[in-house]
Each structure stands twice: as structure tokens, then as C-alpha cells.
Amino acid sequence: MPKQPFLYFGFPHAAEVVVAVLTGAIIFQIFVRLNYARKVRSAGNVHAPMLGKGPFTGLYWLYAIGMAQAHNRLQALFESLYDWGTPECPNLVEINITGGRRFFFTREPEHVKTILTGKFADYGKGPEFHHVWKPFLGDSIFTTDHQQWQKSRNLIRPMFIKNRVSDLAIFERSTSLMLKQFPKSGQTFDIMDYFYRMTIDVTTNFLLGQSVNSLQNPQSEFVKAFTEVQRMQMMLTCLFPVQRFVPRGRYSRGIKVLEDFIVPFIDRTLALSDYELDQVSKSEKSFTFLHALASYTRDPKVIRDQLIAVLLAGRDTTAATLSWTLYELSHYPAIYAKLRSEIFSVVGPTRQPTYEDLKAMKYLSHTLNETLRLYPAVPFNIRFALTDTTLPGFRGQPDITVVAGDAVIYSALVMQRRCDIYPVPSSEFAPPQVFSPDRWDHWSPPPWTYVPFNGGPRICIGQNFALTEMAYVLVRILQRYEKVEYRGEWEKQFHKAEIVGTPGRGVPVACFT
Numbered sequence: 221m222p223k224q225p226f227l228y229f230g231f232p233h234a235a236e237v238v239v240a241v242l243t244g245a246i247i248f249q250i251f252v253r254l255n256y257a258r259k260v261r262s263a264g265n266v267h268a269p270m271l272g273k274g275p276f277t278g279l280y281w282l283y284a285i286g287m288a289q290a291h292n293r294l295q296a297l298f299e300s301l302y303d304w305g306t307p308e309c310p311n312l313v314e315i316n317i318t319g320g321r322r323f324f325f326t327r328e329p330e331h332v333k334t335i336l337t338g339k340f341a342d343y344g345k346g347p348e349f350h351h352v353w354k355p356f357l358g359d360s361i362f363t364t365d366h367q368q369w370q371k372s373r374n375l376i377r378p379m380f381i382k383n384r385v386s387d388l389a390i391f392e393r394s395t396s397l398m399l400k401q402f403p404k405s406g407q408t409f410d411i412m413d414y415f416y417r418m419t420i421d422v423t424t425n426f427l428l429g430q431s432v433n434s435l436q437n438p439q440s441e442f443v444k445a446f447t448e449v450q451r452m453q454m455m456l457t458c459l460f461p462v463q464r465f466v467p468r469g470r471y472s473r474g475i476k477v478l479e480d481f482i483v484p485f486i487d488r489t490l491a492l493s494d495y496e497l498d499q500v501s502k503s504e505k506s507f508t509f510l511h512a513l514a515s516y517t518r519d520p521k522v523i524r525d526q527l528i529a530v531l532l533a534g535r536d537t538t539a540a541t542l543s544w545t546l547y548e549l550s551h552y553p554a555i556y557a558k559l560r561s562e563i564f565s566v567v568g569p570t571r572q573p574t575y576e577d578l579k580a581m582k583y584l585s586h587t588l589n590e591t592l593r594l595y596p597a598v599p600f601n602i603r604f605a606l607t608d609t610t611l612p613g614f615r616g617q618p619d620i621t622v623v624a625g626d627a628v629i630y631s632a633l634v635m636q637r638r639c640d641i642y643p644v645p646s647s648e649f650a651p652p653q654v655f656s657p658d659r660w661d662h663w664s665p666p667p668w669t670y671v672p673f674n675g676g677p678r679i680c681i682g683q684n685f686a687l688t689e690m691a692y693v694l695v696r697i698l699q700r701y702e703k704v705e706y707r708g709e710w711e712k713q714f715h716k717a718e719i720v721g722t723p724g725r726g727v728p729v730a731c732f733t
């Protein structure tokens with residue numbers, strides 16, 4: 221039989237198809253890279269140190285980041301990236317993985333300031349972030365920019381004014397329930413598990429007027445789905461360049477569970493007439509975040525998106541911060557005793573604190589500040605360039621060129637642990653890696669070196685709510701327990717970064733009355 225010529229007009233062999241596809245892909249890659257390089261050249265062409273230039277080093281880094289996320293080593297990986305820094309640019313590195321976009325990684329306060337305020341309009345969540353997060357958070361405050369974001373912010377802001385936050389009944393209800401469920405004095409238990417259940421109860425109560433009751437029903441399907449969706453969302457974000465290939469079955473099913481719980485509340489509220497809604501809003505007791513939203517918009521999708529966004533923002537952040545606080549306090553009995561004595565001096569051993577009491581307790585706020593310094597609840601964050609722009613160069617060096625579509629990943633966790641941004645340790649100032657609320661007595665962080673709540677126009681809208689809730693819970697725990705003992709291997713604790721950074725081993729403790 222005559223040999224088939226390579227080119228013929230019949231059905232192609234599989235090998236020919238593979239060769240054709242690969243050739244096409246390579247030509248396309250070359251085109252994308254050349255086109256992108258031209259854009260960067262015409263915008264200024266100043267680069268940060270590169271982690272790698274070719275597509276294969278890009279793939280290596282993608283793999284490294286995915287593995288670090290899966291094995292809870294993101295912090296170490298991020299710190300190691302700056303080994304590629306240079307004396308001219310020590311705190312910023314870049315990589316181009318897919319050819320048409322660079323990812324910058326920074327731990328520089330000046331860069332954080334630039335993207336969050338100085339050039340706020342140039343950086344945002346961007347269409348890419350919106351696309352990846354849309355199934356979960358829709359068009360909410362978290363996923364949008366410009367006018368759309370501003371509209372969400374205006375919608376949500378009234379719910380965080382002081383006289384709403386200073387109503388502490390909602391915190392007392394869940395805290396007292398939680399304390400009732402703590403095991404007997406001296407018994408070991410994971411206090412983190414209680415914090416996660418308590419804060420989802422507080423937040424659903426605040427949002428919907430009814431809690432998911434996870435303190436009483438730990439196996440709640442809603443809670444499991446919420447955790448799973450967040451885990452997958454973080455994975456999709458880390459694997460952003462190839463996220464479309466990640467299977468999403470559990471992610472979509474989890475979102476459906478969340479919606480099945482929330483939508484009936486929305487439907488019931490939207491069934492109220494304007495008059496009925498107005499009556500509810502006059503009653504302090506039954507008025508909720510959902511009612512507030514419904515009095516501004518009747519669009520169920522807008523309401524669903526904002527509710528899930530605030531639920532995400534409000535629950536794990538506070539639970540994780542409380543967990544880290546107890547992790548540290550259980551290791552430092554002297555700090556625990558000092559905090560307890562401040563609490564006793566203001567509210568005594570049993571009285572419920574008022575909003576003003578909480579704000580008057582300096583050492584309590586130092587303790588929370590110090591926890592958020594070492595363990596900022598949102599450890600990694602991202603912004604996309606919405607236009608061609610720059611990041612400031614290091615100490616008189618030229619500004620770094622950033623073109624529209626590039627991404628800047630900044631880490632409050634890594635930045636806030638940089639020893640060189642702190643005073644030299646002394647008898648007044650403990651080494652920065654040590655938990656020491658006392659340092660806040662005579663020190664405050666230089667601007668933009670401490671950003672657990674972000675800064676600028678997109679600063680956390682729930683900051684006061686969060687600080688009030690966490691202070692309240694701590695006061696009630698310390699009023700009741702004379703000491704808290706750590707019951708795990710304290711040094712073996714590790715930082716587990718999903719969207720929020722939590723203690724990877726839980727927080728096993730025993731509380732003593």
C-alpha cells in the first residue's frame with residue numbers, strides 16, 4: 221500500500237492534530253507575549269525583579285503557589301519570593317505566567333498606600349476578579365468597582381452607624397449561649413470551633429433576624445456548605461490563570477445550599493408592603509440588615525449578593541481573630557491576668573459591658589490590635605490595574621510600569637511581619653514576632669505598615685462592628701475564667717490561609733473558673 225503523504229485531504233491522524241494544535245498554541249503564545257511586551261515598553265518598561273520569564277517557569281510558580289495553598293505554606297512561599305528582590309527593588313517581584321499579564325507580589329507599605337488611596341481609581345477588583353467570584357458573591361460590594369461598588373457601599377453603610385453597632389444584645393445572646401456550652405472547668409476543648417459557630421450565629425442574626433443556630437446544631441448543612449465554598453473560592457483565586465479547568469461540582473452545590481437557606485428570608489421580606497416595612501424599621505427589635513436592604517431595593521438578586529458578601533466578611537474574620545487571641549493569651553498568663561484585671565476594674569466579674577465600657581478598656585484594644593498585627597484576618601489580597609499606571613519605585617528608583625490587566629497581590633500578613641519596619645527591640649519594645657499588647661502603650665505603627673482592615677475608600681465597613689463584637693466576647697470569657705491553659709503543642713501551630721487566615725490546628729484549651 222502506498223505511504224500516506226503528510227498532507228492530504230482525508231481525515232487527519234491524531235498525531236497530526238496534536239502537532240497542529242501545539243504549533244497553533246506556540247504561535248499564539250508568541251503573539252500574546254510580543255503584544256504584551258510592546259504594551260509594557262510603550263507604557264515605560266520599568267520592571268520589578270522577575271521570578272521567571274518563560275512559560276515553563278510560569279507554570280512552575282503556578283504549581284508552587286497551588287501546592288503552598290494546599291499545604292498551608294502560603295506565608296513561607298510569599299516570604300521566599302523576595303529572595304529574588306534586588307537592592308534597588310527589594311520588596312516587589314513580578315511574574316508573567318500566561319504571557320498577557322504580570323502578577324506583582326509586594327510587601328511594601330508605599331505600594332499598599334498607592335493601590336488603596338493614592339491611585340485608588342487605577343486599581344480595583346477588575347473584571348477578572350468579578351468573573352471568578354461572581355457565582356458566590358454576585359455583583360456585591362466585594363466584587364465590583366467604581367459606581368457599582370459605590371452604590372453597594374452606600375446601601376450597606378447605614379447598617380454600620382454607631383447606634384446600630386452599639387446595640388450589644390445580639391452579642392450577649394450568642395456569647396452567653398456559647399459560654400453555657402463550654403465544657404466543665406479544666407476540661408480540654410477546641411475553643412476555635414465554638415468561635416466559628418458563635419460568629420455565624422451572630423452574623424446571620426444580624427443579617428436576617430434569625431440565626432442558623434450552629435451553636436446548638438454543629439452539623440448544620442449551611443455551615444458545612446459555607447466552609448466548602450470558601451475553600452474552593454480560594455483555590456480558584458490562587459489558580460486564577462487556569463481556574464476554568466478546576467472542577468466546580470461541590471462549589472456549585474454549596475452555593476445552592478446557601479441560597480436555599482437565604483432566599484426564603486428574602487422572599488418573606490419582599491412580600492411586606494412599603495407600609496409594613498416602614499413599621500418594622502421603626503421597631504429596633506425586629507429590624508434587620510435585610511429589612512434595611514429591602515427598604516432601598518426590591519431586587520432579590522441585589523439583596524442576595526449583599527447578604528452573602530456581608531456574611532462572608534463578618535463571620536470568619538472575627539472567629540479567626542478571636543481564635544488567635546485565645547491562642548496567644550493561653551500562652552502568656554501574665555498578659556491574661558493584666559487584661560482580666562482591666563476588665564474587672566471597669567465592669568467587675570459579672571456585669572454586662574456597655575459599648576462605652578468596651579471603648580474605655582485600653583489594654584483590651586491593645587490586645588486585639590496586637591492579634592491583628594500578627595494575624596491579620598485577610599492575609600492576602602489582590603487588585604487589578606484598571607488602566608496603565610505605576611507603583612512607586614524604591615527610594616528614588618524609577619516607578620515600576622504596570623499595564624491594564626496586571627495584578628498586584630499584597631499581603632498584610634507578610635508585610636506586618638517585616639522586622640525592618642519596627643523599632644529595634646528593647647526593654648520597651650518586644651521583638652516584632654512576639655505577641656506583646658504592651659507595645660501599643662507607647663508605639664503606633666507608621667502609616668500603611670498596619671492594615672488589617674485595609675485603608676482608603678474601601679476600608680472595612682464592619683471594622684467597628686468587628687472590634688465591638690470581639691471585645692464583648694473577650695470580656696465575657698475573661699470575666700468568667702480565671703485562667704486559660706493551652707492544651708496542644710503550642711509551637712506546632714501553623715497559619716492556614718483560606719480567604720481568612722486561621723490556626724491550622726484549632727485552639728485546644730482548658731478554661732478554669
Ligand code: HEM
Pocket residue numbers: 361362373376529530533534535537538541592596597598601671672673674677678679680681682683685686
Ligand atoms: C477582624 C475582623 C475583620 C477584619 C480583619 C476585616 C478586614 C477587612 C478587609 C481587609 C477588607 C478589605 C477586603 C478587600 O480588599 O476586598 C474588608 C472589607 C469589608 N469588610 Fe471587613 N473585616 C472584619 C470584619 C468585618 C465584619 C464583622 C463585617 C460586617 C459585619 C465586615 C464587612 C466588610 C465589608 C462589607 C467589606 C467590603 C468593603 C468595601 O469593599 O467597600 N468586616 N474587611
